[in-house]
Amino acid sequence: MPEGGIGASVKRKEDFRFLTGRGSYTDDEVRAGQLYAHMLRSPHGHAELGSVDTSKAEAAPGVVCVLTGPDADADGIGGLPCGWGITSKDGTPMVEPKWPVIGQGKVRYVGEIVAAVIAESAEQAADAAELVEIDYRPLDAAAVTETAHTGGAQIHDEAPDNICFDWDFPGPEAAEAVDAAFAAAAHTARLELVNQRIIPHSMEPRAALAEYDKGEEKLTLHCTAQAAHAMRLLLGAFVLNQPEHKFRVVAPDVGGGFGSKVAPYAEYAIICWASRKLERPVRWLGDRAECFVTDAHGRDHVTEVELALDADGKFTGLRVNTVANMGAYLSAFAPLIPTFLYATLFAGQYTTPAICCNVKAVFTNTSPVDALRGAGRPEATYLLERVIDEAAQATGIDPVEIRKRNFIAADAFPYQTPVALLYDSGAYERALDIALEKADWNGFAARRSASEAEGRLRGIGIAAPIEATGAAPSAIAGQLGARAGLYESAQVRFNATGTVTVFAGTHNHGQGHETTFAQLVTDKLGVPLENVEVVEGDTDRAVMGMGTYGSRSLSVGGSAIDRAMDKIIDKGKKIAAHLLEASVDDIEFDSGTFTVSGTDRTISIGEVAFAAYVPHNYPLEELEPGLDEQAFFDPVNFNFPFASYVCEVEVDPETGSVSVERFTAVDDVGNIVNPMIVEGQVHGGLAHGIGQALMEGAVFDENGQPLTGSLMDYTLPRADTVPSFDLGHTVTPCPMNPLGAKGVGEIGAIGAPPAVVNAVVDALRSHGVNHIDMPVTSESVWQAIQSATAS
Amino acid sequence: MYDFNYRKASSVEDAVGAVAGAEDGRFLAGGMTIIPTIKQRLAKPSDLVDLAGVDGLTGISVSGGAVDIGGMCRHAEVNASGEVAAAIPALARLAGGIGDPQVRNRGTIGGSIANNDPAADYPAAVVGLGATVRTNRREIAGDDFFTGMFETALEPGELVTGVSFPVPSKAAYMKFPNPASRYAIVGVFVAATSGGPRVAVTGAGPCVFRVAAMEQALAGNFAPESVADIKIGDDDLNSDIHASAEYRAHLVTVMAKRAVAQANG
Secondary structure, X not given: OOOOOOOOOOOOOOHHHHHXXXXXXXXXXXXXXXXXXXXXXXXXXOEEEEEEEOHHHHOOOOEEEEEOHHHHHHOOOOOOOOOEOOEOOOOOEOOOOOOOOOOEOEEOOOOOEEEEEEEOOHHHHHHHHOOOEEEEEEOOOOOOHHHOOOOOOOOOOOOHHHEXXXXXXXXXXXXXXXXXXXXXXXXXXXXXXXXXXXXXXXXXXXXXXXXXXXXXXXXXXXXXXXXXXXXXXXXHHHHHOOOHHHEEEEOOEOOOOOOOOOOOOHHHHHHHHHHHHHOOOEEEEOOHHHHHHHOOEEOOEEEEEEEEEOOOOOEEEEEEEEEEEEEOOOOOOHHHOOOOOOHHHOOOOXXXXXXXXXXXXXXXXXXXXXXXXXXXXXXXXXHHHHHHHHHHHHHOOOHHHHHHHHEOOOOOOOEEOOOOOEEOOOOHHHHHHHHHHHOOHHHHHHHHHHHHHOOOEEEEEEEOOEOOEOOOOHHHHHHOOEOOOXXXXXXXXXXXXXXXXXXXXXXXXXXXXXXXXXXXXHHHHOOOHHHEEEEEOEOOOOOOOOOOOOOOHHHHHHHHHHHHHHHHHHHHHHHHHHHXXXXXXXXXXXXXXXXXXXXXXXXXXXXXXXXXXXXOOOOOOOOOOOOEEEEEEOOOOOEOOEEEEEEEEEEOOOOOOEEEEEEXXXXXXXXXXXXXXHHHHHHHHHHHHHHHHHXXXXXXXXXXXXXXXXXXXXXXXXXXXXXXXXXXXXXXXOOOOXXXXXXXXXXXHHHHHHXXXXXXXXXXXXXXXXXXXXXXXXXXXXXXXXXXXXX | OOOOEEEEOOOHHHHHHHHHHOOOEEEEOOOOOHHHHHHOOOOOOOEEEEOOOOOOOOOEEEEOOEEEEEOOOEHHHHHXXXXXXXXXXXXXXXXXXXXXXXXXXXXXXXXXXXXOOOOOOHHHHHHHOXXXXXXXXXXXXXXXXEEEOOEEOOOXXXXXXXXXXXXXXXXXXXXXXXXXXXOEEEEEEEEEEOOEEEEEEEOOOOXXXXXXXXXXXXXXXXXXXXXXXXXXXXXOOOOOOOOOHHHHHHHHHHHHHHHHHHHOO
């Protein structure tokens, strides 16, 4: 067996090219005769869009054309589609206003495109954009999440009170059960909390290059995409009317996504349209400032949560009311996030029997939101793990003990939650015990005393997150409103000389697929790691795919690869049987070798592959030549990674500064293919979560002007603001996929925020503080201490 | 970025002449502010006159009880200078806390004080140490140099050639950084100088300022407790998404107290 199979922390195959500057990103693609697009954007959050006079811009040097909203209509360009529909509690479908690729009539957020200038150089396009004369008539804006539906400016004519949908879940019976639980409760806990809007930040800004081949009538789009096939489907069918067989989307190396590179964006549609119209390649590169306002933002909930408990501290009912900000338009998966990716997680790791929620989704004059690392699950986990700490206070039960009293027992799986999901597996108490041990929970009092001796407050917090990854069982997703399937596909091709090329429908933008997927092949087929190539992100090369998001690539895409390898082995056995002159039923396969059972007659899979492509001695009457198999995998259920996190913070009471001193994370992501890569994913997720807890937050003023428009004002976590993490893991294999794998990309970002905030609140309880909204900045801590002291 | 003419000056006179002769000329020192501003199309100078090749604007010397730093000295040089560290360690540390390594290796002391960003670190040292700013025309007392937000006493065509910092008996700079930009939300420079204690505050207001009440208290007893209860008014302080005026006022007291403690070692 070659080295580097499942369980080996092999170094990433892709890193040589990244670390030596040989990566190939979208903006590295250069074409003869290419043109540059510059997007002129609205400086207003809400304004009537009067005349757009492009005559001076069109006359400027190097300008080829200037496109406006009416041009899009004239050329039959559609609006940007939404991929998920939600039904309100009164049975009406969500309000789904058209999202034009170029604003018309009105602009509804700062950054909305009002004209696209196409020129021979980027500088000429930018210069000419300054010559476009636009008659804006500013309007009052609705930019605040909690008040957007309570009167004031209306953003879309078809959405009274700016309501997109008003959604109850699971339904009236559940709400009655929750009411009964509260009526009978011995204790209750309640919090009002904000899960603030955060902005994704990829190292590589969004970029695209469109080229239309008039001879073939074929459009090719290179772009920073997490899901090339989905991008092709959404842009081709709904926006560009470009048939799939005449439309290729390539997502080459992509420097980070976090969910923000899934949706089809207006810029991509515009340059495709321009390339088709002008018959020249057209490119666009977003700068950092554009990314700040146009990459889909995430989160942005205002929530009231209430937990009912019996006298023993058992959770008996959970009620959640949320206002979720959609931004100005519905991005591709925005409606899914505060609904089925959110409320279905309200059981957490616990046995709460009655759960209900209401979610009002509102339009505002802000950038549209969509998936961002965790997407709904961080919001669910945050409110739950925060209110549990509040319940611990209300009941006087220790935060560890109250969680243990309510955990779903390890022998209770499969476990049907009251919020639709069927958990397949779990062992929650064990993970918490390991985390507490690693974190030296019992030694905290001494560390707190040491901090206090130096004038600092110390707090400790835990969180026990769960999430649902591996989207998705297509049939279930379809019932819940998905407008697409969510399987994954893979093709495993032996080449004649025994090397292997894997074509996958997922996409690698930092996750290490080229290594992890190759390890699957090495492990199962016995092919050396260096002889396996993984190809992703090209609709002309990978058969089909739904892409990478929601921590789905290994459990869904990897399972498709596994299934394709099963087919390879099945066919290989037939070829081997012929070559070894044995019955196929007597052929066994292990570690790259076919063996006639009970004999020493063997043949390697490389020899079998050669015979398949040079079929001089081959059962041609029964079997096609070639060794190249394809499989689709559609999971029967989601999978459910879980974790226990322990965070310890120090607070400087004079300044309010918070520092994360220790962070212990014990994750269970099922079987692990590459432990090093998994640890890297956890590190990234935790840093992201600490960023949301303490630093990040998109701020708009009442007119919809973004006040956090650059990294001078928007704080990202840095090496000196996150601690060295202490990681551990348990392994509870997922029974629902052949690899036993669960997702890992998001759990850190899901679990870290409540762990950090619980720790901060623990540090401040002695000062009378019981909640601080994120981001927990130094001023917010100082103000909380001031107001608690004053009252 | 808009097009501009790039000129590399060979002498102070050459630089001043080039700016004077341009339609809208600007000196280019480290370029840490003007270049990003141009890149964002927020400034459109016709000419940038680079001072990097001008003789006599670099170098650090200590003599006669003063540290003299050339206008084109990079922050990293000041931070790494053994002479500065020996004479005014607080100044070396301040320079090492500006921006990030890239900024410290490009940014200059002359550029920083001429720009007078309200959250920059160097103005606190210039005022806190009672330094003298040398230009191609005159010497300007540090107390008179900074006149308002992004405003200085410099006249058109006037160029910072160096700054002379009197060596104090003790000094310290304490910065509470903006977590995003790492500029000072509040930075307080305290020094025991031959002319008495000085307390200079950057970041908190539109321009660096001194706190007379703290200076008087420190004149009696140069100790943290002397300033610990001195509150400053927040009427004229900055207020933004990072810190309210009230919070900044509070931080001035905390940072002053900690700076005095550090100065006392």
